[in-house]
Every structure is written in C-alpha cells, then in structure tokens.
Amino acid sequence: MSPVLGIAGYVLREALSRKFILAFIVGITLVLTVVALSLRIEVVDGALAASRLFGEELRTSIRSVDVALRPVYRAAAFLVFYGGILFGIVACSDFAPSLMSPGRIEHLLALPVQRWQLLTGTFLGVMTLALGGTLYGTTGLVLIFGVKAGYWTAGPFIAGLLACVGFAAVYAVMLTTATLVRSAALCAAAGFVFLVGGVIAGYRQKLMPFFEEGIGRNAFSAVTLVLPRLSALAMAGGDIAASAPLEVRSLGLLLLGVLVFGFGALALGFWRFDGKDY
C-alpha cells in the first residue's frame, strides 16, 4: 500500500502548496473565530435565555438549549454537506487532470506504481484533505457552542463525516472523468452534474409523480436508482446534527450504498485508465 500512500502524500503536498486551499483553511478559521468572539449566549439551568451577536440582542425564545440549537446545527450540517462538496468540486477538480498532464504522467508511470494505485492514491489524498477540512470546521463549531452553551453533542461531527462520504462518491466520478478527458472544467462539470443528480435521486419518490406513467417515469426511476442519494444523506446528516429522529430506514445501508457507488465509479476509472496509452 506504500505506493498508494506515497501518491496520496504527493497530492496533499500539492494541495497545501496551493493558495486556494490555504485560503479555505484560513476562511474556516476566520468564520469560527468571528462566531466565537461575537456570539454571547446566556444559559440558565439548561435553557437558552438570551443570545447576542455582535452586541445586538437576538429575538429568540427561551427554551432548552439543545432544542434551541437544533436549527443552528441542522443549518451547519447542510452548509458543511453541500458547501463542502461544492468547494471540493471546485478546489479539487484539477488535481487528477494535472497529475495526468503530459510529462508528468509519463514520469509517474515510469515509477514502480500500478495504474490503479495512482488513481487510488489521488483519491485517498483528496479524501484526506476533505476529511481534514470537515473535521476542522465541525470540531470548531462543536467546541464553540459546547463552551458557550454547555451543550456537547457529536451530531455536527457525524454530519461532517457523512458529508465526506457524499463527497467521496462525487470525487470518484470526477477522477473517472479525468481518465476520459484531461480537463479540470469537465471534471468539475461531471462532479456538479452528479451532485445535482444525487440531490434529485434522494427525492426520487417525491418527484416520480411529476413524470407521466410509462417510459418517462421508468427511465427516471432507473437512472435515479443508481445515482448516489446525496440529498437523503444530507437530510440524515441534518437530523443527526439536530438530534432529530432519522427519516431514512437505515442510515448504515444508505451510507454504505453511497460509498460503494464511489468505489464502482473508481473501478470504472481503473478500467479506463488501464487501457489508456500515454
């Protein structure tokens, strides 16, 4: 596995050298710092009695702090999920194309590294980056609200991990696209299309009645059956972050399904990459 880790490390070094990624880390830090310094929360016996943002009193009702923070955590989970995937699509779209750029790919293929290891390493490197960013953001959020409100929950943390699994499926598609066309824009477009498709797939039951019975509905049903159900995962993340009951039947199976879809996309990439001449 060392060649895989070597490639992953290479991707990480490349990412850290980019100002875009550094700006992202600085951005998260700034947001967390501003929230930490500007938010004042008054908690009386477990009830959120008053809150101030930038010195302005927020008109909030007095209720149990965990109940009051539910919408905040839910919103944060959605922001981390969709915002994180969108940022990941944009920020990581050119990793694989640049790795496969003329001159570089020949050099990498000359190394004692198998082609599938090259793709797996890139995938792992990007996922490490995504995981690090997500954990940094969600841990900061949990710490801020935990210290200020005295309410500790792992909900946003778990929601962040779900977002990483969602991004894994999307990035696997982007990586496979890079084996077809060496274009960062097309990789990002493929990721974006699958993100939208994944949102639609999660709402397939609600959207199905909008299609006329017959070929249209069957085609929609067949396509959305295979697509990763990202919106369902995001909803589950929101529910977990807000400590609300889950709407999905089995989160474990759903999560595994999205992850297996990512592996499937990756396997397709291996197939394509193995047959390509450089």
Added chain:
Amino acid sequence: MGNRGRRRVWLVVAAMLFVVAALLMFTGQGEEPVMETPRVEFPRRMRAPERERAERRRTHVPAVPMDAGTPEPARPRDPLLAALPRGEGKTAVVIEANALRHSPIGELLLDCLMRDGGKRLDEFRKLSGVDPLQDLDRLVITDEGLLLSGNFGSAKFQELMGERVSMDYGEGARVYEPGDMTVTRPDGTTARGRSEAAVATWNNQLLVMGSSPDEVKAVVDRVEGRGPNEPPAISEGSTYGEMYGVLSVEHLARLLPPDQAALAQRIRDVAQHVELHVDASGDVAMVADVRGKNGEEVTDLGKTLGAALSVARIKAQAEGQKDLAQLLDFARVQPDGASFKLELAVPLDAIQQRLAFCKEERSTAEAAQH
C-alpha cells in the same frame, strides 16, 4: 493476468458495485413516503372560522342601554361573554365543549366517558332532558361558579328542581335557590338529595350555577345589561382555541407543584394578567400570555420559567418519562417587553397512546350490550 483480462475484471467489478450500491441505497433510504414531521400549530391569534363563530354568537340585544347617556342603540353581543365577571384579576376559563367534542382529542375523551357503553350518559339524558353531546355549546369556570351555554329547550329544570324556592328574574331568567332535589330514575325509583348551589336559567340558553342567589342574579344582570360598565374578563377578540380565558395570578401560582413555591411567589409578585389559549384541533397546544408592569422583572420571570421547563425536560429524559419529555420538547418562552408567551404542546399521538384503553373498554362494553 494480462492487461485485457485485468481490464475486464475492473469492468465487471464496477458493474457489480453499481448494482450493490443501488440495492443498498434502495434498502437504506426506503421507498415508502416519508411522514412529515408534525408541526404543532399554537393558538396565537384569532383565525377566520373563530371570527365567524364569534359573530354568529352575537345574538342578544340588551333591552336597557349599555350607557345611560348614549343615545346609540345597544349592539348585539354574545350573552355568555356578557355574563363573565368584570374587571382585572378575575378567573374565567371557557371550554368550547361542542368544538372539543368534534376534535380528535374530543373523540378520545368521549371514548373514556362512554367506557360503560354509554349507560350513564343515557341515564343523564333521560333524567335531565339534556344531551351534553348535542345541546352543550360552552362551559365556563369562573371564580363565582359555573356557566353553561347551549340549547336547554328540552331540559327538565322544573322536574329536577321543583322543590326549590324559585322566582322569575329580569327578562328571561328563573332563579332557583339552594334546596332539596328529587330525582326520578328511569326505573321509576326516586332519589333525594340537597344541593347548596343556586341555579339560574336564562332563555333556555344559559345555565348559571353559583354559591348564592345574589351571585347568579348578578350574572343575569350582566347578561341583560344591568351590570357594571366594565369590559368582560374575556374580550371577543380573545375567543380563540378550544379552551381560553384569563386566570388570576393567584390561581396560576396555585397550579404549580409545592416544590416550585419560590417560582409561585415570583409569579404572584411580578405577573398581573394571565391569558390562556388551548388549541385541540390537532395536537394539543397551549399558549399562556403573561403580562406584568415591570418589563425587566417580567423578562426575568420568563427566563426563570424557561429554565424550570428545561430542567423538567432534562429530568424527564433522565428518568425515561418519554411522554413528558416529548411534551416539554415544544416548551418555550417568548419574551416581549412587559409580557411573555409561554408555549406548551402535547402531540396527539402521545395522548392517543395514553387513552387507547378507553376505546377498547368502550368497544367491549358496547359489544356486551348487543
């Protein structure tokens, strides 16, 4: 394995993984429609049907002018609202019996009322001539006694209270003084008893119960426009929900458990006016509007109440009292200057589960009768 063979393996693996992924996601998300998360509707203002209901109830035009100096003719008004006590600090809670009867919670309560198969209710109907499920519209609990409104045209007041001293009073009232009662049961036997309550009937629409004839006469005076020229305890604009009214601060303080004596005292010190609204058209939701003179003290009281509810919720969760924890999940206090709104709700599901035994017992009793 050659490159071609390896590529074939990758393709087969990819296809298999996509199939497995589809199966896992299909099973994991579930294909049955997701039940919408229940949203409790709190009674915060008068809605259109309630406004229409209030207008329909303006049926009585007092014969005497409301204000001796005003030449304007008296406007029609709701006799029950007119009968309510006047002035601040009074208790008057209206239960919309008819609306409650036709609500989901009413159906459940009816099952409990008729656990004997409806025998007692039938007996009451025959004895009094009143069918509470049809004829009773509203029931009011006040400091002074009880008020019932509805259609009492077929009520057997004379037979029930014939032995009591009674007199006509005002335009359409008859007042019965406390005294002996003889009740003839459906099987022909009689039962004697004594009632210490004075009763007044008004135009077969109102039944007033009080502790003395003077008290019930005062109520009739208010209905007929002879009462004090003060607004009733509940204004027409506040007649929303299936239960509503005003509670005296003392009554509210007394509702708290003994271990909340300090909070009860703070309520006595700070609050001046408490208005209550309960909606039972779906889930049972309550809004209590507490007002006081000093804004800061009222806000502090709101915070104390919010904290007490939060502690109670944590305690209920720790002790595994799911129903109570669920009830307190919706609890919140909304401060607004010199007043705050306290909101509480009980999901209908929780009540249904709690009262499920009533339905079973009623079905068993009805089956035994047939």
